[in-house]
Amino acid sequence: MQKAISTAVIKRLPRYYRYLGELRKQEVVRISSKELSERMNVTASQIRQDLNNFGGFGQQGYGYNVEHLYTEIGKILGLDQEHKVVIIGAGNLGQAIANYGDFARRGFAIKAVFDIKQELIGKEAGGVKIRSMSGLKEYVLKQKPEIAALTIPKEHAAQVANDVVSWGIKAIWNFTPTELRLPKDVVVENVHLTESLMRLSYNIRAAQEKKEQELGKQIAAEACMESAATEE
Amino acid sequence: MQKAISTAVIKRLPRYYRYLGELRKQEVVRISSKELSERMNVTASQIRQDLNNFGGFGQQGYGYNVEHLYTEIGKILGLDQEHKVVIIGAGNLGQAIANYGDFARRGFAIKAVFDIKQELIGKEAGGVKIRSMSGLKEYVLKQKPEIAALTIPKEHAAQVANDVVSWGIKAIWNFTPTELRLPKDVVVENVHLTESLMRLSYNIRAAQEKKEQELGKQIAAEACMESAATEE
Numbered sequence: 001m002q003k004a005i006s007t008a009v010i011k012r013l014p015r016y017y018r019y020l021g022e023l024r025k026q027e028v029v030r031i032s033s034k035e036l037s038e039r040m041n042v043t044a045s046q047i048r049q050d051l052n053n054f055g056g057f058g059q060q061g062y063g064y065n066v067e068h069l070y071t072e073i074g075k076i077l078g079l080d081q082e083h084k085v086v087i088i089g090a091g092n093l094g095q096a097i098a099n100y101g102d103f104a105r106r107g108f109a110i111k112a113v114f115d116i117k118q119e120l121i122g123k124e125a126g127g128v129k130i131r132s133m134s135g136l137k138e139y140v141l142k143q144k145p146e147i148a149a150l151t152i153p154k155e156h157a158a159q160v161a162n163d164v165v166s167w168g169i170k171a172i173w174n175f176t177p178t179e180l181r182l183p184k185d186v187v188v189e190n191v192h193l194t195e196s197l198m199r200l201s202y203n204i205r206a207a208q209e210k211k212e213q214e215l216g217k218q219i220a221a222e223a224c225m226e227s228a229a230t231e232e
Numbered sequence: 233m234q235k236a237i238s239t240a241v242i243k244r245l246p247r248y249y250r251y252l253g254e255l256r257k258q259e260v261v262r263i264s265s266k267e268l269s270e271r272m273n274v275t276a277s278q279i280r281q282d283l284n285n286f287g288g289f290g291q292q293g294y295g296y297n298v299e300h301l302y303t304e305i306g307k308i309l310g311l312d313q314e315h316k317v318v319i320i321g322a323g324n325l326g327q328a329i330a331n332y333g334d335f336a337r338r339g340f341a342i343k344a345v346f347d348i349k350q351e352l353i354g355k356e357a358g359g360v361k362i363r364s365m366s367g368l369k370e371y372v373l374k375q376k377p378e379i380a381a382l383t384i385p386k387e388h389a390a391q392v393a394n395d396v397v398s399w400g401i402k403a404i405w406n407f408t409p410t411e412l413r414l415p416k417d418v419v420v421e422n423v424h425l426t427e428s429l430m431r432l433s434y435n436i437r438a439a440q441e442k443k444e445q446e447l448g449k450q451i452a453a454e455a456c457m458e459s460a461a462t463e464e
Binding site: 013015040076093096097100102108146171189193195196197198199200201202 | 242247249250272309315331338402403405421428435443
C-alpha cells in the first residue's frame with residue numbers, strides 16, 4: 001500500500017513521466033537529479049523530494065535508472081492497465097480527442113464516440129464509427145468502459161454525467177464549463193478551457209504591470225542621474 | 233498597484249468569476265460567503281480569505297455584492313480589455329477553439345486561424361477564413377494580436393512559438409504536449425491533455441485502492457463479529 005501522496009506531487013508526476021519517456025526514446029540509461037532538474041527547469045532537491053515519495057528509485061552516485069523510473073511512475077499513474085474511454089459529443093472537441101494519437105500510446109483506448117446529431121452518426125472519428133446517443137446506455141452496460149469524456153454543450157452535462165455514472169462509468173473527463181456534482185467515488189478531471197484562458201489573461205496583465213513598474217524605475221533612475229550630472 | 237497574489241488564489245479566481253456570472257444571470261444581487269461556499273463546495277473561510285486579497289469586497293452582515301465582485305474580479309483577470317487571439321493549427325482542436333462561443337463572450341476575440349494544409353485554407357472556422365501559414369508573419373506584425381493558441385503537431389511547436397514571439401506575440405496558449413522555452417516576459421499557459429488524462433488514471437487507481445481497503449476492513453469486521461458471535 002502506498003502512503004498518501006500530495007496533490008501537488010501527483011500534478012507533477014505526468015510531467016516526470018513525459019520527460020523520462022523522451023530520455024528513454026533517446027536511449028539515455030541513467031540520469032542524475034541535477035541533469036533532470038536542468039532539463040525540466042525544477043530544482044534538483046524538488047526532484048529528489050518528489051521521487052522519494054515512491055521510495056528508493058535513485059542511487060547515490062549513480063542517479064536514476066531511466067527505464068525503471070519510467071516504468072514505476074507509469075504504474076503509479078495506472079498506465080500499466082488499459083483504460084477504455086467513450087467520448088460523448090462528437091463535435092470538434094470530441095473529434096480532436098478521438099483523433100489524438102498520444103492517448104492510445106499511453107493506454108487510453110477510445111472505444112466509442114456518441115452524438116445526437118443524425119448527420120454525424122456513422123461517420124468516423126479516431127478510427128471508430130460515431131454512434132447514436134440512443135445506444136449509449138446499452139453500450140456502457142455491456143462494454144463497461146471506465147472513462148467518459150464529456151464534450152457536449154454544458155446544458156446537458158449534468159444529466160448525461162448522472163446517467164453514465166448510474167450505468168457504471170467510474171470517471172468523467174469533463175470538458176464542459178460546469179462543475180459536476182457526482183457521488184464521491186466517481187473521479188472527475190476537469191479541463192476548463194475558459195478558465196485556462198482567464199489565467200493567461202491575468203498573467204498578461206501582471207506581466208504588463210511588471211514591465212511598466214520596471215520602466216518607471218528606470219526612468220526615475222535616469223532622471224536622478226541626469227540631475228546629479230547637472231548639479232556637478 | 234496590487235500586492236503579489238499567490239498562484240493558488242489566481243487559479244481559483246476564474247472559478248469565482250464563473251459562479252458569480254451564473255448568480256448574476258439569475259439576478260442574485262448579493263450573496264454571503266456561506267451561501268457561496270455551499271454552491272462552490274469550498275469553505276466559507278477560504279472564500280473570505282481569497283477575496284480579502286482584493287480588499288474590502290465583502291461587508292459584515294450584507295455579504296458580497298454580486299455585480300461589483302464580478303466586475304472587480306473580471307478586471308483583475310484582465311477581462312475588461314479585449315484580447316486578440318490567433319489560432320495556429322486548424323485541425324480538430326484548432327477548430328474546436330475557434331468555434332467555442334464562450335471565449336468571445338469573455339473578451340477573447342478569435343481574429344484569425346492559420347494552417348499549412350492547402351485543403352483547409354479558405355474554409356471557415358469560428359466565423360473567420362482559415363489563412364495560409366505563409367501569411368502569418370505579416371499578419372502578426374501588422375495586426376498585433378496578443379495571444380497565439382498553438383494547436384499544431386508538437387514537432388513544430390518550438391519553432392513556431394519562437395517565430396511568433398519574435399514578431400511580437402506576448403502570450404502563448406500551448407496545446408502541444410511539449411514545454412516551450414521562451415523569454416521570461418512571454419506568458420505561457422499550457423493545456424496538456426495527456427497529463428490531464430494521466431491524473432484521471434492516477435485517481436481511478438487511488439479510488440480503487442481505497443475501495444479495496446474499505447472492503448477489506450468491512451470483511452475483517454464481519455469476520456470478527458461472526459467469530460465473536462460463535463464464541464458466545
